[in-house]
Amino acid sequence: MPVSAEWIGDDRPLMGTEVSVWLWHDDAETGRAYVDAVFAEAERINQLMSTYIEDSRISLINREAARRPVAAGEELFMLIQRSHDISVLTRGAFDITYDSVGQHYDFRTRQRPDADTVAMEKQRIGYRLIELDEAAETVRYLAAGVRINLGGIAKGYVVERGVDMLKERGVEHAIVTAGGDSRLLGDRRGKPWGIGIRDPREDGEVAISVPLSDEAISTSGDYERYFDEEGVRYHHILAPSTGEPAEGVHSATVIGPDAVMTDALSTSVFVMGVDRGLRLIASLPDYESIVIDAEGEIFYSDGLTPP
Numbered sequence: 001m002p003v004s005a006e007w008i009g010d011d012r013p014l015m016g017t018e019v020s021v022w023l024w025h026d027d028a029e030t031g032r033a034y035v036d037a038v039f040a041e042a043e044r045i046n047q048l049m050s051t052y053i054e055d056s057r058i059s060l061i062n063r064e065a066a067r068r069p070v071a072a073g074e075e076l077f078m079l080i081q082r083s084h085d086i087s088v089l090t091r092g093a094f095d096i097t098y099d100s101v102g103q104h105y106d107f108r109t110r111q112r113p114d115a116d117t118v119a120m121e122k123q124r125i126g127y128r129l130i131e132l133d134e135a136a137e138t139v140r141y142l143a144a145g146v147r148i149n150l151g152g153i154a155k156g157y158v159v160e161r162g163v164d165m166l167k168e169r170g171v172e173h174a175i176v177t178a179g180g181d182s183r184l185l186g187d188r189r190g191k192p193w194g195i196g197i198r199d200p201r202e203d204g205e206v207a208i209s210v211p212l213s214d215e216a217i218s219t220s221g222d223y224e225r226y227f228d229e230e231g232v233r234y235h236h237i238l239a240p241s242t243g244e245p246a247e248g249v250h251s252a253t254v255i256g257p258d259a260v261m262t263d264a265l266s267t268s269v270f271v272m273g274v275d276r277g278l279r280l281i282a283s284l285p286d287y288e289s290i291v292i293d294a295e296g297e298i299f300y301s302d303g304l305t306p307p
Helices: 028-049 057-064 074-089 096-102 115-122 154-168 259-272 274-282
Strands: 006-014 017-025 130-133 138-141 174-178 181-185 193-198 206-212 216-221 226-229 232-235 249-256 288-293 298-300
Touching (some): 006 028, 017 028, 017 154, 028 057, 028 074, 028 154, 074 096, 074 138, 074 259, 096 115, 154 174, 154 216, 154 259, 206 249, 206 288, 249 259, 249 274, 259 274, 259 288
Antiparallel strands (some): 017 174, 174 181, 193 206, 216 249, 226 232, 249 288, 288 298
């Protein structure tokens, strides 16, 4: 017989960020087992999709796909296919081949590619350089040196999978977070979850708090992985058209029913900028956005009421 219902969870370093799983359950032992199951699933996905793991499937694709079609397997192929579809939707603002340039950044050691490297590698950015065979679930690159990286969509997939697993187990109230991506299951026991969008220039400060239930929310910001050099901020969100860090926006947040989409769309809106980004969101009935531009001004999509 359960002793008392309670919030059960943990925060652990994973996927180059912090992954957090919290749920409400009337049996602590069962709840902890569910939390562990979500973390195990996140690690499994990381082993499949991390370019930092040499024997991951995505690393094999990056090594071999310019020479031959490489089998991705159903799950990874599905996510690459969805990435391709979002590239088409955003006219290339979202593009997993950004890693052709992105691989040359190391934010911990403040390393960035020089202009010649960017100019050379930029030619290898372009979702049209990926050939997908749906029947065989294979990936082929149409040029040498092309690389893909699912950093703009995999964390959304992890939190969406986590919530799906908890739903299957009968959990009704939970939050799964990976970096800037959160997926909410139900509400916070009768109240909405209060999700804070951080102030892009004030550490630890919240710019806006958004009340949400049963939604996904993703934020892409120029404060996640970056370094400043001679007054310029070099960050990890690259504009595929230039191979350089996108300018004009400090953070872009997208809210909607699917964390895979909110993850990819927050990156897209960041790259597209306020006007084009919010026009894109206006064309997607289930999604809303909040953008903080480089001047610190806050913009809301049409379906949101500013506080």
